[in-house]
Amino acid sequence: MKKFKLNREIDKEIIGLAWPSITEQILEMMVGIISTVFMSWIGTAALAGVGMVNMLINFLQTVFSGLSIGTTVVIARVTGEGNHTEAKRTLVQSGYMALVVGIFLLVTGKVFSNPILNLFLRKAEVPVFNHGLTYFNIILFSLPFFVLDIIVSGAMRGAGDTKTPMYITGGVNIVNIILNTILIFGVPFLHIPSMGVAGSAIAVTASRIIGVTVRVLVLYNRKGLKLNLSLKDNYRLSPQLMKRIINIGVPGFIEQAVMQGGFLILQLIIVTMGTVAMAAYQIGLNINAIAFFPIFGFAIANTTLVGQSLGEKNYDKANSYSYEGLKITMIFGFVLGIFMFAFAPLLARIYTNDPEVIKESVMIVRTFGVLEPLLAVLNICSATLKAAGDIKYVMITSLVGLWALRVLPSYTLDRALGMGLIAVMIGIFLDFCSRSVMYLLRMRKGEWKYLKV
Structure with missing residues (x-):
């Protein structure tokens, strides 16, 4: 029992760094919940179509998610070494790469928008496809700004500054909700028409542009930050530093591509189950947030x-830090899991009054509630390995867990036994169990502490 005691001094430091990230993620979650509720008010087809596009956008984000991981890990390392000049140079080089990636995704998405949506929504009902296409064509314009926003936020956190991203995110999310309300439903006395799904996409795009603009202005104008920039800094291209970021970023990208690709294929399996299943799954994912x-906030602090x-x-x-972070996060996982299991019906009714959707959503939410402690182990152990540069192991185990033990069983059980969403949740259970064990065993070996980044 002794080794399971919490170290209050270390815990205080972890929580001090984690709570702003947790608050930031909760603010993001609230925007996601409100947006999902708005879509459900428009209709089940809008909820399903926009939910599918958001899964696709998450897949497109894999490249800059890898860059963000590389940026955060390198900046954390050089900050630990006391080299703040190198930290700023890392941010600049990451920014250059982020803009190139974001513009590439925008152009590619616009050119192939119809074929892409036909590929992923060809079996969906016509209203679902039309809502998805409308949302997708607008939201693409946010990608260059979104990728840069994620890079800048990751850099700040890597330097140990989690409060500044929280404050900015809070303000931007308020703007996002206001714009969503105005543009989705309209304001008659101001002669602003109701724009539905298109209004939501415009609101999200505008919010992302505002968000990255504010973050960059803060970096240049607010003194006393752990990571700030000035016009006197070195802005020359540094292939050597880019290579260092990419050495972490590429495996990070592959890991995210594997993850998001698996999520996307799983979503395609769910599409064949019908609109009720699609809507219920989106609600379940939203509540699981x-x-x-x-948990993700503690993972950021851990990294x-x-x-x-x-x-x-x-x-x-x-x-x-790695083991104390794991203990704290598991406690949070247990408490939140109990809350989700107990209040699943009430939470589902926030999104919809459709009895069939509520029934399926409750099953999904309660399954996630049982799995929350495993989600804590999975995320904290993988965050430790990523911080150490052992991201190739995380990449390989993601492939095994997500594809071999989540996607394949979900497809097989649904096709062979017609189990529907129950098959999907069995696959998620197998994935969480396997990766949690693999990450925990790897972390316990301790070799990650001596890797070079």
């Missing part, structure tokens, strides 16, 4: 603290 985002400790070459400190 209640638990996932706090920063472990990365900085390894930069200092203080291996005992890195080990303490």
Whole structure:
């Protein structure tokens, strides 16, 4: 029992760094919940179509998610080494790569928007496809800004500054909700028409442009930040530093591509189950964010603290942060899981009054509630390995867990036994169990502490 005791001093530091990230993720979650509720008010077809496009956009984001991981890990390392000049240069180089990637995704998405949506929604009902296409064609314009926004936020966190991203995200989310309300439903006395799904896409795009603009202005104008920029900094291209970022970023990209690709294929399986299943699954995922985002906030703190400790070459400190972070997050996972299981029917009714959708949603939410402690183990252990640069292992295990143990069983059980969404949740259970065990065993070996980044 002794080894399971919490270290209050370390816990205080972890929570101090994690709570702004948790608050930021909760704010993001609230916007997601409100947007999903708005879509459900428009109709089940809008909810299903926009939900599918958001899954597709998540897949397109895999490239810059890899860049963000590389940026955060490298900046955490050089900050731990006390090299703040190199931290700023890392941010600049990441920004260059982010803009190239974002513009490429925008152009490619616009050119092939119809074929892409036909590929993923060809079996969906016509209203679902039309709503999805409308949303997709507008939201693409946000990608260059969104990718840069994620890079800048990741850089700030890598330097140990989680409060500034939280404040900015809070303000931008308020703008997002206001714009969504105005543009989706209209304001007659201001002669603003109701724009439905298109209004939501415009609101999200405008919010992302505002968000990255504010973040960049703060970097240049607010003194005292752990990571700030000035016009006197070095803006020359640095292939060597880009290579260092890419060495972490490419495996990070592949890991995210594997993950998001699996999520996307799973969504295609669910599309064949009908509109009720699609809507219920989107609601279930949205409610699961209640638990996932706090866990994700602790994972961010874990990446920063472990990365900085390894930069200092203080291996005992890195080990303490990783295990204390795991203990705290598992406690959160248990509490949030109980909450989700108990209040699943009430949470589902926030989104819809369709009895069939509510019934399926409750089953999904309660399954996620049982799995929350495993989600904590999975995310914290993988965050430790990523901070150490052991991302290739995370990439390989993601392929095994998500594709071999989530997607394949989901498809097989549904096709062979007609189990529907129950088959999907069995696959998710197998995935969470397998990856949690693999990550925990890898972390316990301790070799990750001595890897070079």
